[in-house]
Amino acid sequence: MRALMWFRGDLRVRDNPALDAACRAASKDANGGVVAAFTICPKQWQAHDWADVRVGFMMRTLAELQDALAERNIPLRIVTTPTFAEAPKALGWLAQEVRAGALYFNDEYEINEQRRDEQVQAAFEKAGRAVHRFTDQVVFRPGEVLTKDERFYTVFTPFKKAWINHWREGEPPEVLGLPKKQPEIDVASDEIPQHVSGIDFTNDLAERWPAGEKEAAKRLDRFVEGRLADYKDARDLYPMDGTSTLSPYLAAGAISPRQCFWGALEANNNRLDSGSKGAATWISELIWREFYRNILVGFPRVSMHQPFRTETRSIPWRDDEEELAAWKEGRTGYPVVDAAMRCLSATGWMHNRLRMIVAMFLSKHLLLDWRLGEKHFMRSLVDGDLANNNGGWQWSASTGTDAAPYFRVFNPFLQSKRYDPKGEFIRAWVPELAGVEDGNAIHNPQEHAGGGLFARLDYPEPIVDHAKARDRVMEAWGVMK
Structure with missing residues (x-):
């Protein structure tokens, strides 16, 4: 048969x-x-x-x-x-x-x-x-790596340790080759549809994101042979091309996690958590991907628009359509946030450090429900993936498993100055600020620029004050105490 x-x-x-x-x-x-x-x-x-x-x-x-x-x-x-x-x-x-x-x-x-x-x-x-x-989709089936009392892990570090031990003590799956060629049969292929009802993918960024497993394999090879060694130090420097850019290919299954793990291992003399710091860091990021899929299976409520931490349901999220629109469109007055959101709209992708910055800005600076941001990301990302997207948003909003503490509120100005000192990313995506030569003003125009700058540049003033936003977060989270 x-x-x-x-x-x-x-x-x-x-x-x-x-x-x-x-x-x-x-x-x-x-x-x-x-x-x-x-x-x-x-x-x-x-x-x-x-x-x-x-x-x-x-x-x-x-x-x-x-x-x-x-x-x-x-x-x-x-x-x-x-x-x-x-x-x-x-x-x-x-x-x-x-x-x-x-x-x-x-x-x-x-x-x-x-x-x-x-x-x-x-x-x-x-x-x-x-x-x-x-x-x-994972190296080890969700539920295969459990705690001693056979529960799903809810904290990443012990999960990672157990995952690595499971790899070392068992027989990790090898990368399979090409399947056997089959005899010809009397069944014809269908044509791939050029249109799908209700979905417009005419502008699908084919030049930026070439499709297919051959392209995915090329990207993996280039990464492990080049940028992997410096990944630990370069991964957060979003103006640089320091990441693998494999996320769309993993999401579509054009490449497998096994291929990624084994590629990193071969470049790191078969070591998982030692040797090259760059390789060990990337392997750790791949294990995060495994962790979030375990969370999906072990705690299915996160697939149903519910926070992992059920007590956070009582947080009084604000309702402000104008501020939500300003965030989506890159009009917040925070240059790094605006640059990141405009980049997402134009390319369908965003660097992970920027994803954390803009997610924390929405959920903490604006105190808007993280699910609004999660939805917008899924509707915008070429690498849309429920487990990773939900995990990242709940981490930033402090509602998830092993999340950032609620009182941790990224300062977008400092994040921008730390990871993009020259403001290259801002100049590329916020043309209103491209001519700002002051190395501080490019990150925080309001504090470092002279009077009248905003009018001259046609760039909005910040829609919220950082210090006041942090105080508001503390007050909102106080309802759970």
């Missing part, structure tokens, strides 16, 4: 556990063969706040995947349903049409995705078709 391989957030042929298993199983059957499927769910994606640019990047990655599959005689079928709810029936019909006796897929960990997968599995098994599920 043929195998049906269901692709989702794993759009690659190399190091794909479900695809590899499907190809191996099908190769043992003279009447075998593999058919690939991808489900497009426009209403579900919109309900999950998927950014247009993210969908565009994914569709281009899907086109690259289709070509790679064709080289292995695996046709790709496109199944379109409004939401996840129709997936069991639609995939069942496809399996019947292509005469597939088994379904293969890699697990996803968001709550709605888990429910969908359970429903698909139940429908297939009821129809007498086998279902084979695999771990792919």
Whole structure:
């Protein structure tokens, strides 16, 4: 019987556990063969706040995947349903049409995705078709690394220590090669849609974000052979190109976390937490990614717009549409915040240090609900990822697991001066300030510039005073004491 391989957030042929298993199983059957499927769910994606640019990047990655599959005689079928709810029936019909006796897929960990997968599995098994599920988005399946009393970790440092011990004491999964080439079968591929209902990805930044696993592999190689060594010191200097820029490719599954871990290990003489400080730091960041997926599974409320720390539900968030709009559009009067938000709007991406700065500004300086910022990021990011985005926002807002303490309020002016001393990033994204030569005024025009500067530059004054904002945060969080 043929195998049906269901692709989702794993759009690659190399190091794909479900695809590899499907190809191996099908190769043992003279009447075998593999058919690939991808489900497009426009209403579900919109309900999950998927950014247009993210969908565009994914569709281009899907086109690259289709070509790679064709080289292995695996046709790709496109199944379109409004939401996840129709997936069991639609995939069942496809399996019947292509005469597939088994379904293969890699697990996803968001709550709605888990429910969908359970429903698909139940429908297939009821129809007498086998279902084979695999771990792919993480190195170790969520729940595999637990505390001594078999609970999910809620603090990163002990999780990281346990994760590393699990790697060393067990048999960490190796990177799989290309799957076996299949015999030709009488199933034709579908065309990749150029349009998806309700989603506009005509401006999907293809030049800035080339799609596909080949591009992802090139970026990984360039990073581990070059910038990885200096990553610890350079990662926060956002004007520099000091990060891997792999986040969109990890989000789409054009590269696997295993490939990233092993790439770093090979560059670091097989050491996880010693050797090169740059490599050890990047590996730690990859383990954060594993940690946040464990949080999704262990505490599913974070997938449902709820804070990890339930007591923070009582925080009296403000409601100010004008200030929210100023934050989104980069009109706050805080140059680094405005530059970061304009960069996000134009490129679909933001450096992690900047993500922390603008998230803390929204949730603490403006005291606006962090979920408003989380939603805006998901609607803007090419690398939109619920686990990472939610984890980062809840960390900044002090509502999450192992989060920054509530009294920690980044000073945007000092952050800007520390990580971008010359103001290069501000000049690039806030043209109103490009001509400001004063090295202090570029970061904080109000305090260091002479009278009338704001009128001359057509740049807004700060919408909130830093010191007063901090006092307001202390008062708001006092309701929980």
